[in-house]
Amino acid sequence: MLELSLWKRLTILLVCLAGLAVALPNVFYTRAERYNDAVTAIERGAATTPEIQADLDQWPDFLPSAVVNLGLDLRGGAHLLAEVQLEDVYASRIDGYWPEMRNALRPLRDQVGGVQRDRTAPADELRVRISNPDGLQVAVDALRDLAQPIVSLTGVGQNDIEVSGAGDTITVKLSEAERTATDDRTMAQSLEIIRRRVDEAGTREPTIQRQGTDRILIQVPGIGSAQELKQLIGTTAKLTFHPVRGNATSRDQRVDSDQIVLPALDDPGQFYILERDAVVTGDDLVDSQPAFDQNGRPAVTFRFNPSGARAFGVYTAENVGSLFAVVLDNEVVTAPQIREAITGGSGQITGNFTVEEANRQAILLRAGALPAGMTFLEERTVGPELGQDSIDAGKVASLVAMAAVVVFMIASYGLFGTFATIALGINIALIFGVLSMIGGTLTLPGIAGIVLTIGMAVDANVLVFERIREELKTARGPARAIALGYERALSAIVDANITTFIIAVILFTLGSGPVRGFAVTLGIGILTSVFTAIFVTRLLIVLWFERRRPKQIEV
């Protein structure tokens, strides 16, 4: 019948109040946003300046402060879809093996004869020609010994290179597993670099996502144009290796003109005095991996290309025992001691690393330069004014739509129409509340989705009210009619909304960008409108009915 148990009433009330509280910051959008930015700044370690404190005072701490993110089409900004040229990396990886291989073959000269690299081979293959074909097997075995087992989920038990020999030529290729692993590393690295680049620009909430095997989606609100964003991403991180001349306590310490003072990355307050000229630069680094040293301690390996290897070999041979610094974007990542001459073009950095640190250092080192070229498949720029225009237009349209629907509902259903209107208001608050809570993004089609929900949200109410009208003709008494109305309209409401919800799910799964935003608002709108129509209006009607106990009702 018409009873609603106390706990149900309280739950409904609680959900509505929670929804309103979560939605509230959106009403004071700029204030809440300033507060949020200030909180983020402090979390990142910024000092509490008067400005930040002023921003913090914009919003009370005890209230939820999350706001709905505005999509690029509303806030303005740039959107890029980039495709990473994964094959680029194969060639440089294979190049990196050459010095090591030449060194491995050198002691075997009496068996294999002279060694020469065949430069006409495809870029992702290394072909080595030996002058004594009889020594082929010895050479192949020697090179196979250089192969490293791959540590990855898919490539267990496989080596990184495949060595085969025929006649006087030995061919070295990356194994399939190594290619897959390389692809994953290339993507992780590209994402990392792009994130670092974009973060440096200090924009709010950029989206940087991997899409599919070789694509990266980059969305940065508030940036002037896609062109600017491309320049930002395209800049190479500067990685250099410098001889260390001493320690310093401040950046301003006076040093010779051929020296510079740079801060340590991890240790604030620690500074190094370095030689200004770099021994090797990141342009020569082809790879860096987390590894373990002889004593089982986490370490980071690195590998140079041939020219880098030569320069590094000469320098380390002359400076065993001294320190050299790995500098990234003018910060010293690490400053290890040279234990021995490093001639193979690859080396290992041991320090007080944990496994995670070694991992991160390797990423940082690799992140020095974008590992592969990128082609931009899609780029969109939306100016902030256009976005603001859209927001304004959307606001006006929503208000007008709302007002019209309210007038229409009250004219048609009187008091019950008023209940439906209150429920509609709560519904919209809930949509914004849920969107803020899940960190959803509001796009222009999303606003249309909300307006559409306003129109359709009353549908469930209309179904119930119409049903009550019908039941009033036959049922005994208004209480029974209301109860029956809700009961019998339920199956139509549920079926109708489940089918629409299915569409929202499909849109979300297959759509991208603004379409996805639309799917999210539509889906949330369906859930909240069913909730408000079935529970909130019902609660309102029950409360009213219990007070008045009317003998007759008109719907």
Added chain:
Amino acid sequence: MRLRLVPQDTNWDFMRWRHYTFGASIIAMIASLIIWLAVGLNFGIDFLGGTTIRTESTQSVDIGVYRDALTPLGLGDIAITELFDPTFAPDQNVAQIRIQVQDGAESVTPETIADVKSALLGVDPAITFPSVESVGPKVSGELVTTALLAVGASLIAILFYIWLRFEWQFSVGAVAALFHDVILTIGIFSLLQIRFDLATIAALLTIIGYSINDTVVIFDRLRENLIKFKKTPLIDVMNKSVNETLSRTLMTSGTTLIALIALLVLGGDVIRGFVFAIFWGVIVGTYSSVYVAKNVVLMLGVDRDPKKPSDAGTQFANIDA
């Protein structure tokens, strides 16, 4: 005094016109297909690739001058349209320039965009560029595939859901109605040459959602009445169901249309195509729920074996939540 869109107890013979309306629907669908094939859709860059640049200026737009400024750049086919909208300020003159995919380039080069911008600034120093969008041919091909997949997947999902909840005849009827709505929408987009892009696909799916919503409500009543009136001929039960739900159908379409009109007039030109598609779909969808979905069910007939405990519906029909 309450607003009543329909008299209280209607008993209109909707199904009497079923042959005409069904014929009209078939003709409209064929006409839509012909227009679609003959005129074609005005695909946006989402599906064709290329670049669109939106310009805004306080000076009035002279398409001829813009074209003369851009022709020397040798960018191939360039389409320039001036946009008009009631939400624009009096001195806000907006135009849209569309450049086709450049041979061999995945995405338009920054130099091209810079060239276009400086050429236009040459003829109108007050011009600004509120948005620049560029989509490469590779992505646009994939977007078409995904879009078709989305529409197909929705139809199949709905076919399956209605079949679970009702009977197969109902699900065929519902999907026939959806096909009708989608084809008519494509038809009007071809006829009026409204830009057809990703957002339009979202709109199409929304139409599917709305139309199925409407169809399901009438089907639900039909299912209920089929159990109540076991001996009445199917066509009369249908008429009764449509009459009983008429008030609700008009109320819901009415409120939704009011909301959409507000958006159509005041929502700005960027989403106008999107809103128009939904607006059209609500009208067509309401019509097709009555005249396409039910007609198909009527033609297929419903299995009304009196020995069965329930005449309509499968074992999932009486789940109420």
